[in-house]
Amino acid sequence: MGGILIVEDDESLSRLLEKKLREKGFRVDRAFSGQEARDxxxxxxxxxxxxxxxLRDMNGMEILREFSKTTSTKFIVITGYxxxxxxxxxxxxxxxxxxxxxxxxxxxxVSIDRALKEKRLEEENRALRSILLEKDQEVVLETKNPxxxxxxxTVERVARTDINVxxxxxxxxxxxxxxxxxxxxxxxxxxxxxxxxxxxIPEHLFESEIFxxxxxxxxxxxxxxxxxxxxxxGGTLFLDEIGDVPIQVQPKLLRFVETRSFRRVxxxxxxxxxxxIISATNRxxxxxxSKGEFRSDLLYxxxxxxxxxxxxxxxxxxxxxxxxxxxxxxKKKIRPETMRTLMNxxxxxxxxxxxxxxxxxxxxxxxxxxxxxxxxRTDSESLxxxxxxxxxxxxxxxxxxxxxxxxxxxxxxxxxAQVLGCSRRTVFRKLKRLRDRNGDLEEGSLPRFAxxxx
Ligand SMILES: Nc1ncnc2c1ncn2[C@@H]1O[C@H](COP(=O)(O)OP(=O)(O)OP(=O)(O)O)[C@@H](O)[C@H]1O
Ligand SMILES: [Mg+2]
Numbered sequence: 439m440g441g442i443l444i445v446e447d448d449e450s451l452s453r454l455l456e457k458k459l460r461e462k463g464f465r466v467d468r469a470f471s472g473q474e475a476r477d478x479x480x481x482x483x484x485x486x487x488x489x490x491x492x493l494r495d496m497n498g499m500e501i502l503r504e505f506s507k508t509t510s511t512k513f514i515v516i517t518g519y520x521x522x523x524x525x526x527x528x529x530x531x532x533x534x535x536x537x538x539x540x541x542x543x544x545x546x547x548v549s550i551d552r553a554l555k556e557k558r559l560e561e562e563n564r565a566l567r568s569i570l571l572e573k574d575q576e577v578v579l580e581t582k583n584p585x586x587x588x589x590x591x592t593v594e595r596v597a598r599t600d601i602n603v604x605x606x607x608x609x610x611x612x613x614x615x616x617x618x619x620x621x622x623x624x625x626x627x628x629x630x631x632x633x634x635x636x637x638x639i640p641e642h643l644f645e646s647e648i649f650x651x652x653x654x655x656x657x658x659x660x661x662x663x664x665x666x667x668x669x670x671x672g673g674t675l676f677l678d679e680i681g682d683v684p685i686q687v688q689p690k691l692l693r694f695v696e697t698r699s700f701r702r703v704x705x706x707x708x709x710x711x712x713x714x715i716i717s718a719t720n721r722x723x724x725x726x727x728s729k730g731e732f733r734s735d736l737l738y739x740x741x742x743x744x745x746x747x748x749x750x751x752x753x754x755x756x757x758x759x760x761x762x763x764x765x766x767x768x769k770k771k772i773r774p775e776t777m778r779t780l781m782n783x784x785x786x787x788x789x790x791x792x793x794x795x796x797x798x799x800x801x802x803x804x805x806x807x808x809x810x811x812x813x814x815r816t817d818s819e820s821l822x823x824x825x826x827x828x829x830x831x832x833x834x835x836x837x838x839x840x841x842x843x844x845x846x847x848x849x850x851x852x853x854x855a856q857v858l859g860c861s862r863r864t865v866f867r868k869l870k871r872l873r874d875r876n877g878d879l880e881e882g883s884l885p886r887f888a889x890x891x892x
Contacts, residue, residue: 441465442550443482445475445498446490446516455488458543463657472496479505485660486553488546489533490516491524499524499531506532510560512553514546558661577615578763583753589616589745596743597623602695604680604740605718607747609848610790613718614678616747621674626714629673634666637679638852644687646703649694655704667700671711680740681721685731692736715740750785750792757781757792764793768800770808779810787847794846838872845869 442464446452452468459466467482469475472493479487479501487505491498498515506513515528515536525536534556535549581587596603597620605613614633621631639647646655650665667675677683683691694700699710717740726732750757757780761772785791796808803809831839844854845865855862 441467441482441484441486443467443469443475443478443484443487445469445472445487445493445501447471447492447494448490455546462547463660470494472498472501475501476504479509479511483509484511485557486512486514486550488514488516491528492518499528502528502531502533510557512557514549514553516541554661558663562664577612577619578759579619580756580759581753582755582759583748585748586753586756589747592743592745593620594623596620596745598625600714602714602740602742603716604742604744605716605747606744607720608749608786608788609720609853610788611747611749612789613720613747614676616745617674617676617678617716617718620716621676621714624674624714626673630670631674631676632666632670633676633678635678635852637682637856641684641687644684645690648687649690649700649702650705651703652705655702659704662702665700665702667694667711667713668709670713673713675713675715677715677717677740679719679721680717681719681723681726681732683732685733688733688736692733692739695736695739750788754781760789760792761796764796765800765808768797770800770803771806772808773810776808776810787849790849791847794849798846838868841865841868842872 442459444452444455444459444466446455446468447470449470452470456466456468467478467484469478472495475487475489475493478484487501489498489501502513502515505511512534513528513532515525515533517524517528517536517538519538519540521538525538528536534553537546537549579590581590593616603617603620605616607613618631621627634648636644646659646663646665648665648667650663650668651659653659653662690700695715697710698713699708701708723732723737727734727737758777761777761780765772780792780795787794799808841854841858844857845851848854848857851862851865851869854865858865
C-alpha cells in the first residue's frame, strides 16, 4: 500500500530516519528484526524498503532474495563502510541501490527519488503492455436482423473517419465489442485502444487518472503520472459508462474533447494528443441533462454520431448464430427444443447473459447435448419461491446465491457492487467464499439455480 519500511535494528538511527522521512511527507513503518520485516512486507507491501543487511536474527540478504523478484517493492540496501563486496552481491540479488554507513540524508533522498521513479516507470510499462497485449476477444458480427444490419453499416462508415461516436444500448448488448471493432478496422488499429471505465474510477481520482498529474500535485503524488489520454495517443480512447463522469470533471473533459489538449493535474504545460473518442452508456443521458447531472454541451460533442445497439430480445433471429458461436469451442450440441426455449427467453442481460448461460451449460452438461435443465435455469420461473426454498437455504446461502446471480447477469464485479451498494472488495470476497464452499458441497445440496460453479 505504498510508503517506506525502515528495517534497521539500531533504534536511534531508525528513529532519526523515520523522523526525516516523515518530514518529507512519506508514510513510514519500522521493523527491528528480519522476521518483523518479512511479516510487514508480505502483509502491507511498500514502495521502498530501506534494508540494513546486518540484522539480529538474519542476514538482510535473505529478505532481499525472498522479495525483490516477486514484489514491485524497491530495496535500498544499507551496508557497513567499505563493504563493497556485499554491496555488489546485494545489487545482484535485486537491490536498486546501496548506501554505505555513515551516510548523509541528502544521499538517501536522491536514492529514494530514483527508486520511486524506477518503480513508477515499471508500473506504467506494465499498464501499457496489458493495454497493448489485451487480445481482442473473438466475436461474431454476422446478423440477420435488419436494425443491426443498419447499425453495422454505420459502424463501417464511421470506422474510416475520426468522428466522435456515442454507443448506446442496454447492458450486455455488445457496445464495447463494437467500439473495439471500430478501432480494429480504423487506420489507428496499430495504436492503443484504451478503455476508461468511468464507473470504476473513484470521483477524487478521476482527473488524475485521465489527465495524469505532476509530482507534488497533491499529498501522495510523489512522482509524475501519465494519464490515460496520453497513453491513448495515436489510438482510440474508449470512455465507457460515460454517464458516470462526475459533474465537476465534465468541464475539463469537454475542453479536452473540443481541443484534444489538456494539462496534467498540478501542471502548467498544455499537452496535445491525437485520439479518436468513442463513448458508451446504457443510461438516459437526456434525462440526466434535464436533471443537471450531465452537461448538454458535452453530450453534444460526444454524440456527433450516435449508434443504438439493439437489445437481444429485438433480434431473436440472431440467437441461433450466437449460440452456435458460443458452443463452438465446447464440442457440444443443442436440441431444437432447447434452442426454442432460448429464443423465447427475454434475455435482460442480453448477449452477456446468453454467453454466460451457454458456456455454463456446456461445462456442466455431461452428455453430447447441452442439458435443457441447465439452460432453463435462466428462466425467471426457476426463481419461484417453492423451488428456491425447497432446500431451506440459510441467510448466507441466499446472499451468496444472489451475488453470484447478479455477477453472471452483469458480468462485472464493479456493476454488482453498484447494484448492491457495497464495495468491490465485498463482492470479490463473497464470490470467492461461494467458490471455496461449493467445492465441499455435495451436488444438489443447494437449490436448483444455485451456483455450482466449478
Ligand atoms: N457480437 C458478439 N459476439 C460475441 N460475443 C459478444 C458479442 N457482443 C457481445 N459479446 C459478449 O457479450 C459480453 C458483453 O459485451 P460488451 O461488454 O461489449 O457489452 P456492453 O454493451 O459494453 O455492456 P455494458 O453496458 O454492461 O458494459 C462480452 O462478454 C462480449 O464478449
Ligand atoms: Mg461495456
